[in-house]
Amino acid sequence: xxxxxxxxxxxxxxxxxxxxxxxxxxxxxxxxxxxxxxxxxxxxxxxxxxxxxxxxxxxxxxxxxxxxxxxxxxxxxxxxxxxxxxxxxxxxxxxxxxxxxxxxxxxxxxxxxxxxxxxxxxxxxxxxxxxxxxxxxxxxxxxxxxxxxxxxxxxxxxxxxxxxxxxxxxxxxxxxxxxxxxxxxxxxxxxxxxxxxxxxxxxxxx
Amino acid sequence: xxxxxxxxxxxxxxxxxxxxxxxxxxxxxxxxxxxxxxxxxxxxxxxxxxxxxxxxxxxxxxxxxxxxxxxxxxxxxxxxxxxxxxxxxxxxxxxxxxxxxxxxxxxxxxxxxxxxxxxxxxxxxxxxxxxxxxxxxxxxxxxxxxxxxxxxxxxxxxxxxxxxxxxxxxxxxxxxxxxxxxxxxxxxxxxxxxxxxxxxxxxxxx
Numbered sequence: 001x002x003x004x005x006x007x008x009x010x011x012x013x014x015x016x017x018x019x020x021x022x023x024x025x026x027x028x029x030x031x032x033x034x035x036x037x038x039x040x041x042x043x044x045x046x047x048x049x050x051x052x053x054x055x056x057x058x059x060x061x062x063x064x065x066x067x068x069x070x071x072x073x074x075x076x077x078x079x080x081x082x083x084x085x086x087x088x089x090x091x092x093x094x095x096x097x098x099x100x101x102x103x104x105x106x107x108x109x110x111x112x113x114x115x116x117x118x119x120x121x122x123x124x125x126x127x128x129x130x131x132x133x134x135x136x137x138x139x140x141x142x143x144x145x146x147x148x149x150x151x152x153x154x155x156x157x158x159x160x161x162x163x164x165x166x167x168x169x170x171x172x173x174x175x176x177x178x179x180x181x182x183x184x185x186x187x188x189x190x191x192x193x194x195x196x197x198x199x200x201x202x203x204x205x206x
Numbered sequence: 207x208x209x210x211x212x213x214x215x216x217x218x219x220x221x222x223x224x225x226x227x228x229x230x231x232x233x234x235x236x237x238x239x240x241x242x243x244x245x246x247x248x249x250x251x252x253x254x255x256x257x258x259x260x261x262x263x264x265x266x267x268x269x270x271x272x273x274x275x276x277x278x279x280x281x282x283x284x285x286x287x288x289x290x291x292x293x294x295x296x297x298x299x300x301x302x303x304x305x306x307x308x309x310x311x312x313x314x315x316x317x318x319x320x321x322x323x324x325x326x327x328x329x330x331x332x333x334x335x336x337x338x339x340x341x342x343x344x345x346x347x348x349x350x351x352x353x354x355x356x357x358x359x360x361x362x363x364x365x366x367x368x369x370x371x372x373x374x375x376x377x378x379x380x381x382x383x384x385x386x387x388x389x390x391x392x393x394x395x396x397x398x399x400x401x402x403x404x405x406x407x408x409x410x411x412x
Contacts, residue, residue: 115328118384122321122328128387136385164401167381168374171402175377178324178384179342181334195370196377203409 028052029059033073037116043070067124071131074117077110080139084146090155091201098143098169099193111183118178140166147204156204165204172196234258235265239279243322249276273330277337280323283316286345290352296361297407304349304375305399317389324384346372353410362410371410378402 032052036043045066049056063069081101084093121128140163147165150156172193176182182189238258242249251272255262269275287307290299327334346369353371356362378399382388388395 118328119325121387122324122384125387132386160405161398161401164378164398165405167386167398168378168402168406170385171377171379171381172370172374173377174381174384175373178328178380179376180338180373181327181331192367192370192373195367196374199366199371199409200374200406201409203405203407 025054025058026062028054029062029069030073030076033069034076034113037070037073037120038113040116043120067127067130068134070120070127071134074113074120074131075135078135078139081142083142086146086149086153090146090150094143094146094150095169095197095201097146098166099173099197101139114177150204154206157206160204165200168200169197172200231260231264232268234260235268235275236279236282239275240282240319243276243279243326244319246322249326273333273336274340276326276333277340280319280326280337281341284341284345287348289348292352292355292359296352296356300349300352300356301375301403301407303352304372305379305403307345320383356410360412363412366410371406374406375403378406 029048029052032048032054033043035051036047041047043066045056045059048066048069049059052059059069063072078101081097084097086093117131121131144162144166147156147160147162151158151160151162173184176184176189176193180189184190184193235254235258238254238260239249241257242253247253249272251262251265254272254275255265258265265275269278284307287303290303292299323337327337350368350372353362353366353368357364357366357368379390382395382399383390386395390396390399
């Protein structure tokens, strides 16, 4: 027991190569948050720091609030898509980027986490708005920029609301998962989304 | 105490005009279910019958399962819209029916219940599928029938997938509430939905 205490005391004052790197602590906090989310447990700072083996101060140095931390954890594994290549087929590039990103978010293992994310944001509008501002809206930017280039280039109608067009396509996908309860990778679901995208794209053309 | 027990016993064996009517028991069970939903408590048959002051047998005589009961409770206040009047402006009739029904489901007092419904169905795909089959899909029928009449009458393209068109419009509305976290009756939200409906309708026209 004394040996353990001494080791802890030594570790506490040690500096240099043995000190946990910042990114390790980031990862421990995010992993602890996701473990609680996946286990469907209440999300509190106390539970997260206990599970992650870190201090409250370490958590609050990295995230200003529990809400910001949960939003970041929900976004793990997702990235802002690269700029849409507008040289080739604009429709294929835009729809491919938009649906590819949605598919990445909702298929396979992460489908359970997608459903959990919706539950969490519907229970907490502050979290919903934080997640929207810091993550979803940033991920939409490459596609919205490509839509605006299509409008300027005369392929798409100049009076389109690019955000509304994005919402129509992404909303069709969300409807499958949130209202119908279907899986995105079922053939019938894909066929229905493709039919809706046909209609929406036709309505966007100049 | 004895007097109360005697009164309960008398009520239990009483038959005739004093017996609670079936619709009263229906209402008590639904009200108890909604009270638990609104209080964010776990939904179990035991809690519902305790709160509603009814027997388990009375509950199961009316609903085959807890899932079917919760789906029915979530649908309280909503009805299948009347047939869409296709004599006048088809777009106005279809979009008005579709958005009017969505607005009824998501505005004012029932917005909290809308958010709660999404949480419940995202936590339980069996409930989600039950709610879809017994309620949502039936409510869509008048609009889908009007879309098909528009296709047969040559106003809309004959090769449309009416279900996919419905999903695109309704999905745009869901996206506002489920992803953006906006209120349906905010002017900016309405403007965005109107812009998306413009695009979708244009893409549907023959």
